[in-house]
Amino acid sequence: MARTVALLAYDTTQSLDVSGPAEVFATANQEAGTELYRVVVLSPDGADVECSSGMTLGVRSSPDDLPGEIDTLVVPGSPDWERAMHDEALSAAVAAGARRSRRVAAVCGGAFLLGAVGLLDGKRTTTHWTCLDDLEQCFPEAKVERGPIFTQDGDLFTSAGVTAGIDLALALVEDDHGPQLARQVARFLVVFLQRPGNQDQFSARMRHEPPPHSALRGLLDSVVADPAGDHGLAALSVRAGYSERHLARVFMRELGVSPARYVEEIRLEAARTLLETGDAPLDVIARRSGLGSAETLRRRFRQEVGLSPGAYRRRFRTTGVSRQDA
Structure with a gap:
């Protein structure tokens, strides 16, 4: 019926x-x-x-x-x-x-x-x-x-x-x-199925949107474009033309997070995307997203997402309603 x-x-x-x-x-x-x-x-x-x-x-x-x-x-x-x-x-x-x-x-x-x-x-x-x-x-x-x-x-x-x-x-x-x-x-x-309920409404970049004419925009774009690149505070400060201390202050003032935290969120988001859209091994995903090793990927996912990368990938094969990963 x-x-x-x-x-x-x-x-x-x-x-x-x-x-x-x-x-x-x-x-x-x-x-x-x-x-x-x-x-x-x-x-x-x-x-x-x-x-x-x-x-x-x-x-x-x-x-x-x-x-x-x-x-x-x-x-x-x-x-x-x-x-x-x-x-x-x-x-x-x-x-x-x-x-x-x-x-x-x-x-x-x-x-x-x-x-x-x-x-x-x-x-x-x-x-x-x-x-x-x-x-x-x-x-x-x-x-x-x-x-x-x-x-x-x-x-x-x-x-x-x-x-x-x-x-x-x-x-x-x-x-x-x-x-x-x-x-x-x-x-x-012609829509995505792989958006389970617990997916954030916003990407990391949208959550930390700088002011319209911010000098950080080009720097932020470079992190998003290459999550696996060198985005340590020293490297970021050279590219921005700011001292490390001043760059950290600008990040906090305009984005509400430290440079390290911003880079971490972008890398986690890149890892999520790779897990959602393909079947690459965890060590490959860790390397491409800038998280380094499969072990680091596992640890950061458990801390930030509450799931292992494998469980997250399985969940993204479904919308997740009324189902729990083992």
């Missing part, structure tokens, strides 16, 4: 928060050659909605008029999440839909709508990076996580902004029907 996936849209909804997950579930039907999912778009009153982009979104019905049980309720976000979370009719629809659903998922600012009806209390959750502080302030009982693309806590799922809703939907398809179908869907949609 097909699982009903209900996407609860409302005025000012971000259209991709609805259409992205909807396309994932619809493509799963196409790739499987059978109706695994019945995808329906709802609104609190059953009327069509106007998205934040100005696009009008056609709606099937209201939650009250939808017969049968809901397998998965997906609540999209909105740039105007503050108004949305205080909309009584919308909150009532979220609460009613959640009571009828096996699992509930929020995309982006949809987490605020779940919080407004008490679904985030005591739960691990995330949202778009621009809203994380607001989510913590609005719902102090929630366990807000700042890095992941998406989180799972029991039957509650939340995701970061916009396209992360596609990652989350792929993970749900995998949880229901296995990684092979999820890979087929990702391939058809």
Whole structure:
């Protein structure tokens, strides 16, 4: 029997928060050659909605008029999440839909709508990076996580902004029907499957973005371009034309980290990419990423990622929902 996936849209909804997950579930039907999912778009009153982009979104019905049980309720976000979370009719629809659903998922600012009806209390959750502080302030009982693309806590799922809703939907398809179908869907949609929920929303370079006209930009580019190069403080200071002490001060002032820490993060990110995208031996990955030896790679991964490189590589063959590495 097909699982009903209900996407609860409302005025000012971000259209991709609805259409992205909807396309994932619809493509799963196409790739499987059978109706695994019945995808329906709802609104609190059953009327069509106007998205934040100005696009009008056609709606099937209201939650009250939808017969049968809901397998998965997906609540999209909105740039105007503050108004949305205080909309009584919308909150009532979220609460009613959640009571009828096996699992509930929020995309982006949809987490605020779940919080407004008490679904985030005591739960691990995330949202778009621009809203994380607001989510913590609005719902102090929630366990807000700042890095992941998406989180799972029991039957509650939340995701970061916009396209992360596609990652989350792929993970749900995998949880229901296995990684092979999820890979087929990702391939058809021309998106990456290998973005498990615990992947950071940002690269190291984006986390430590310097000011627009910073003199460090060329230096940072050289580290990213060649992680295995000589990026010790002495070598960096020569290339920057600064004393070592002054360069360290500039790094802390503009990036919030020391030169050594920045280089370390870039090298770990390079190692992650090599593990995710190929089957090179660990000693080769360690050398190419600048981490030196396989033993150093193993040690740094356990310290920074909490997994061995091998376990990390295996996890990147899956989205990681409801699965744990041995």
